[in-house]
Amino acid sequence: xxxxxxxxxxxxxxxxxxxxxxxxxxxxxxxxxxxxxxxxxxxxxxxxxxxxxxxxxxxxxxxxxxxxxxxxxxxxxxxxxxxxxxxxxxxxxxxxxxxxxxxxxxxxxxxxxxxxxxxxxxxxxxxxxxxxxxxxxxxxxxxxxxxxxxxxxxxxxxxxxxxxxxxxxxxxxxxxxxxxxxxxxxxxxxxxxxxxxxxxxxxxxxxxxxxxxxxxxxxxxxxxxxxxxxxxxxxxxxxxxxxxxxxxxxxxxxxxxxxxxxxxxxxxxxxxxxxxxxxxxxxxxxxxxxxxxxxxxxxxxxxxxxxxxxxxxxxxxxxxxxxxxxxxxxxxxxxxxxxxxxxxxxxxxxxxxxxxxxxxxxxxxxxxxxxxxxxxxxxxxxxxxxxxxxxxxxxxxxxx
Amino acid sequence: xxxxxxxxxxxxxxxxxxxxxxxxxxxxxxxxxxxxxxxxxxxxxxxxxxxxxxxxxxxxxxxxxxxxxxxxxxxxxxxxxxxxxxxxxxxxxxxxxxxxxxxxxxxxxxxxxxxxxxxxxxxxxxxxxxxxxxxxxxxxxxxxxxxxxxxxxxxxxxxxxxxxxxxxxxxxxxxxxxxxxxxxxxxxxxxxxxxxxxxxxxxxxxxxxxxxxxxxxxxxxxxxxxxxxxxxxxxxxxxxxxxxxxxxxxxxxxxxxxxxxxxxxxxxxxxxxxxxxxxxxxxxxxxxxxxxxxxxxxxxxxxxxxxxxxxxxxxxxxxxxxxxxxxxxxxxxxxxxxxxxxxxxxxxxxxxxxxxxxxxxxxxxxxxxxxxxxxxxxxxxxxxxxxxxxxxxxxxxxxx
Numbered sequence: 001x002x003x004x005x006x007x008x009x010x011x012x013x014x015x016x017x018x019x020x021x022x023x024x025x026x027x028x029x030x031x032x033x034x035x036x037x038x039x040x041x042x043x044x045x046x047x048x049x050x051x052x053x054x055x056x057x058x059x060x061x062x063x064x065x066x067x068x069x070x071x072x073x074x075x076x077x078x079x080x081x082x083x084x085x086x087x088x089x090x091x092x093x094x095x096x097x098x099x100x101x102x103x104x105x106x107x108x109x110x111x112x113x114x115x116x117x118x119x120x121x122x123x124x125x126x127x128x129x130x131x132x133x134x135x136x137x138x139x140x141x142x143x144x145x146x147x148x149x150x151x152x153x154x155x156x157x158x159x160x161x162x163x164x165x166x167x168x169x170x171x172x173x174x175x176x177x178x179x180x181x182x183x184x185x186x187x188x189x190x191x192x193x194x195x196x197x198x199x200x201x202x203x204x205x206x207x208x209x210x211x212x213x214x215x216x217x218x219x220x221x222x223x224x225x226x227x228x229x230x231x232x233x234x235x236x237x238x239x240x241x242x243x244x245x246x247x248x249x250x251x252x253x254x255x256x257x258x259x260x261x262x263x264x265x266x267x268x269x270x271x272x273x274x275x276x277x278x279x280x281x282x283x284x285x286x287x288x289x290x291x292x293x294x295x296x297x298x299x300x301x302x303x304x305x306x307x308x309x310x311x312x313x314x315x316x317x318x319x320x321x322x323x324x325x326x327x328x329x330x331x332x333x334x335x336x337x338x339x340x341x342x343x344x345x346x347x348x349x350x351x352x353x354x355x356x357x358x359x360x361x362x363x364x365x366x367x368x369x370x371x372x373x374x375x376x377x378x379x380x381x382x383x384x385x386x387x388x389x390x391x392x393x394x395x396x397x398x399x400x
Numbered sequence: 401x402x403x404x405x406x407x408x409x410x411x412x413x414x415x416x417x418x419x420x421x422x423x424x425x426x427x428x429x430x431x432x433x434x435x436x437x438x439x440x441x442x443x444x445x446x447x448x449x450x451x452x453x454x455x456x457x458x459x460x461x462x463x464x465x466x467x468x469x470x471x472x473x474x475x476x477x478x479x480x481x482x483x484x485x486x487x488x489x490x491x492x493x494x495x496x497x498x499x500x501x502x503x504x505x506x507x508x509x510x511x512x513x514x515x516x517x518x519x520x521x522x523x524x525x526x527x528x529x530x531x532x533x534x535x536x537x538x539x540x541x542x543x544x545x546x547x548x549x550x551x552x553x554x555x556x557x558x559x560x561x562x563x564x565x566x567x568x569x570x571x572x573x574x575x576x577x578x579x580x581x582x583x584x585x586x587x588x589x590x591x592x593x594x595x596x597x598x599x600x601x602x603x604x605x606x607x608x609x610x611x612x613x614x615x616x617x618x619x620x621x622x623x624x625x626x627x628x629x630x631x632x633x634x635x636x637x638x639x640x641x642x643x644x645x646x647x648x649x650x651x652x653x654x655x656x657x658x659x660x661x662x663x664x665x666x667x668x669x670x671x672x673x674x675x676x677x678x679x680x681x682x683x684x685x686x687x688x689x690x691x692x693x694x695x696x697x698x699x700x701x702x703x704x705x706x707x708x709x710x711x712x713x714x715x716x717x718x719x720x721x722x723x724x725x726x727x728x729x730x731x732x733x734x735x736x737x738x739x740x741x742x743x744x745x746x747x748x749x750x751x752x753x754x755x756x757x758x759x760x761x762x763x764x765x766x767x768x769x770x771x772x773x774x775x776x777x778x779x780x781x782x783x784x785x786x787x788x789x790x791x792x793x794x795x796x797x798x799x800x
Binding site for chain 2: 001002003004006007008009010011014016020039040042045047048050051052054055056058059062063064065066067068069098099101102105109110111112113116127130131134169170198201203234235236244247248249250251252259261262265268269271272273274275276277278279280281
């Protein structure tokens with residue numbers, strides 16, 4: 001059997017994650033200091049609490065959670081999530097998914113016809129771009145500034161695409177502690193984007209893995225909440241929330257909230273893709289929430305990460321030349337660093353690897369052909385204080 | 401936002417599981433005797449062993465299993481699965497999936513271009529048909545007899561499709577304890593189908609949820625094993641094995657074995673669909689296997705189910721008129737019953753529901769337009785001995 005000749009055309013041309021390949025290229029380097037990944041610190045995993053709850057759930061609710069579950073998600077988990085969020089939503093406006101990627105895949109699957117336009121921020125999370133790309137979307141990116149997507153460029157892009165008779169389906173945004181951009185949308189920009197998308201009939205999908213990892217400052221309402229509160233309960237927004245950064249990515253549990261008809265179609269796709277997320281893990285998350293463990297746990301994670309962010313900001317300040325700038329986030333797990341115009345972070349990556357320090361070149365966070373090369377992403381949650389100091393010093397000396 | 405107008409065409413025309421709707425239509429009937437579902441008996445779930453292993457795994461391996469895992473699956477689970485199966489396979493020829501449906505979805509995603517022909521048995525498992533249908537396959541079914549698919553009808557169908565210039569991608573088969581057909585392929589028929597598909601360059605995907613649920617008789621080699629042993633290690637077969645019936649469907653863990661290039665493409669799709677199955681559950685299954693608990697547990701399940709199968713066979717024998725026939729399987733969880741020609745099981749379903757007994761009409765297990773109406777599927781693993789007696793009596797009196 002000659003399989004390659006049997007693969008569907010989209011399978012043959014599909015992109016894999018360049019980030020995965022970059023990380024793999026540094027895998028066997030001993031003593032490497034890595035600012036590359038997006039992994040949470042294992043020290044933040046609530047191992048003992050979860051071990052106890054897993055034992056309890058399987059022992060006392062095993063007949064239920066080891067059985068087939070509902071494709072729309074565990075009803076007990078949905079109840080606890082709505083309580084936790086304090087949202088007035090019907091469970092039919094929510095589904096649970098096998099992590100946020102599964103939620104975004106189902107969303108794309110429900111909406112994208114090959115050739116449809118998907119808008120995104122530049123830069124944006126590559127892991128999501130490859131999902132929409134595999135669904136044969138025509139992806140267009142719009143630059144962000146410190147307050148979010150640049151509205152005048154978005155408007156110009158939408159007009160240009162509409163003149164070309166393109167069908168624009170939705171815009172993908174990461175409003176809080178942007179990956180990789182390290183910014184959060186201002187309240188004003190949130191309102192502007194919402195008003196514009198409602199007017200233009202462009203759906204919004206809001207990726208929210210980080211909003212609860214806030215170490216300082218005031219939280220702003222999510223797009224979903226703002227649409228409910230200030231835009232007559234508009235259902236233009238679908239929000240995808242992940243537990244990967246606040247509980248542990250090995251538990252493949254996330255949830256999606258949005259328009260009921262859309263959620264119904266996503267559930268119908270889930271029946272074909274997975275039947276349901278893992279039922280034991282869903283119930284464990286329910287009980288973790290019900291016991292009131294989630295908020296104190298998130299506070300502990302923030303307390304854990306805060307000094308690492310401060311250390312990285314301080315080391316950058318101490319070591320980088322004036323020509324280099326970077327974001328100063330109040331949470332999340334990434335910084336975005338801008339090198340002098342003309343300097344190439346892809347080349348810097350190779351040199352840095354030789355000096356045993358790594359990061360992700362910014363070019364990897366743009367759709368193909370739309371790359372910016374003088375930027376890079378730094379993660380600070382997976383290194384020690386000493387590694388952050390040494391790693392930033394090494395990078396700074398290479399840049400100088 | 402008007403979502404329905406934004407849905408992709410395939411989403412709008414996608415079928416949902418009719419079985420789900422049928423089961424839902426009987427949901428609120430008190431004292432219903434249901435032979436409809438495909439649920440394993442909760443009494444067979446190894447709750448206490450699993451509860452203990454969940455606790456151990458999360459407590460001692462939490463830093464690993466709560467972290468992101470590999471898209472191709474947990475390497476420890478793959479090692480234990482290969483040991484358990486006693487197969488000479490490289491881990492690169494295997495991936496773990498979020499249940500068997502996810503494995504079949506990824507397989508279809510890697511191979512099906514809209515309009516490609518997928519062949520299947522008639523009858524076959526509807527849950528898989530809706531997957532291939534959602535991927536826009538052109539599905540054609542070929543009748544089975546007591547030994548498996550009817551080769552002369554398969555050959556005629558393939559010739560007819562090839563004359564019409566159709567591209568045939570693969571055939572979907574359930575060789576052991578067929579759902580819903582209740583038969584197992586004979587060794588001879590296995591060899592014939594394998595030889596034919598290799599000659600015709602038609603891939604085979606083998607769905608294997610039941611082969612280990614054998615209560616009597618001798619096991620035959622799976623298609624995958626037979627291809628390795630008797631057909632020069634041919635990689636024409638991809639086998640999907642589920643833990644749903646031997647451990648618990650709430651744990652969304654299954655695995656797929658096949659050609660390395662195909663598996664690589666399926667892993668690449670998994671990165672877009674789910675990233676990875678639940679890492680905690682994968683490791684729990686690994687430890688369950690490693691501790692040697694699997695085979696004794698499966699023996700206990702078989703001991704549990706055997707009397708229920710015998711009870712159903714005996715009650716059918718005692719109560720059904722001579723014009724009704726049924727399969728006599730040596731394992732699995734279903735029987736297939738054939739009513740006199742001209743009797744309609746869809747109509748019988750409605751009458752039976754009024755008498756508080758349910759089943760799935762056979763017509764639901766055929767691709768659209770290819771239905772046979774005088775058949776029905778009976779499950780015997782989710783009822784008590786008394787319910788089987790009463791339920792079969794009620795059905796028999798309706799048929800008479």
